[in-house]
Amino acid sequence: MEILQETKLCFPHLNTSCKKHTHPHFEAMLIYTLLSFISLFTVLLNLLVIISISHFRQLHTPTNLLLLSLAVSDFLVGLLAMPFQIHLVEPCWMLGDLVCVLYYFILFIIVCASVANMVLISADRYVAICDPLHYSNKVTVRRVQVSVLLCWVYCVFYSVFMFYDNLKQPGRYNSCYGECVVNIVGAVDLVMSFIIPISAIIILYVRVFVVAVSQARAMRSHITAVTLQSSVTVTVKKSELKAARTLGVVVAVFLMCYCPYYCVSLSSSDIMIQSSINAFIVFVILFNSCLNPVIYAFFYPWFRKSVKLIVTLEILHPNSCGINVL
Template identity: 45%
Template structure:
């Protein structure tokens, strides 16, 4: 097995005329070709799905709400992951060399960290938004506006950017002069174990706890409201009324289960692997696999938060049938069939 794998890896040098050049591993063969096709498809679908979300919310005035603004922010982060991060990681997976220099390496790491963390914290904001909207709808409708939500989103992106810059600085990766590379043509991140712990705290345990607690409370309130509606309907119809609330409870449980399950499935392996050793490098194959699993969350997010919404299906129909180019398309009623 090992001999067969070695036949598909050609060892060269990134810069043949430079004595300090890194060794270049070019992976070929049917298995690597299939992997390349799969990763490319994931990247393309991530861009397309999130682009549909962005176009829908940006174009149709009916969708200009605080909640949809959060979904838009999430879609922007996930689209950029599919457009920038995934192709870059795919190329590095099949050609280990970095040809763009140390400055571009530093910038790429900052952008990657920003997009991944912004995507995660948008999920947290969505959880907070849903909790406030369901537990206190009157307060939500009076207080939460598009402007205030825009400010929250801006502050969230700013916080993520500041954290990534601080993270890169203290791990000596912020500027080309700080970066340590073992050879010419290398772009990797060495992470101090203390920062692994800090990263796990601020960008896994805290967001994860918030999401679990808020969605648990949302589900509890939704069940309570469903029971109240069922009691009213049963009383009005002498127990012969439709049992709509039961299906509502089932749908709520299913949606929240999907949200939490995918979140854990994509993020837990990455952070568990980050604790397995005291010295980490982005060249590790285990790190690569679990990083790609985390990136795949950007592919699934639009499916969870948008594609199951009736308005999204209606807007996609308008986009794919080119009705979006009609002069009055921005004022289409996307809820008419679901009111």
């Protein structure tokens, strides 16, 4: 027997109010509980990554600094973005037009930073695998710090550009009161936030994969050097190959979570972001922030050891930052 949803107004005292469709109580509570758990889980896991890399001196490497930047963006997703995904249950926006625009504006910055961090991570692995002899000279902690800073600054200015009309006049694209809709130029966002960065990630990782496979064969054959095209003959360390595989999983999961949203955007030059329609697609993007630290837990022994030291409060001991976690 089909359950009919009761139609009500978001603001009964306003004639211009949007209509809302109530959900069964059990369904609503289930979604609320699931969203709350995933949000809390995302915040805690990424906080553990942030504390681990920040505290332990051994983890202050260029690659881990990129992971730290990614963990910060993932942490902000769990803290600021996921709680507002209650639109999956409640289609009415009760916080006003300005908060609506600011929510999507901040979300856009965080998502942009995640994409940019993935590009930096792919470039880092490309240099580490394809040019290992010069990696320590080309990729230094200082250069990575500057790159991460520029990455976040770029995302802020890019988001201001994309949301300028919405920030100038919040609520201008709403059709009724209680709706949260923003408009961005989909063609620009598709090129700048998806096609260009994703193409760069795929090209870099295809190159990394080819070199990694060749180096793995060379190691099994007890060959000390392999020549690839006209490059310098070197042998990549097993640790670098393992890191490339792990980060390859991170990149693959990232692509699977981000592709649905941009595939939908291909059908329109302008993207009208409305919570009642696109909330699930946006949530899939946000869920990627929960998956990243889970991948670290499976593939990085240093993360598991760091978490144990954090949970047991051993990091509070003097000189704990010098503990061997590798």
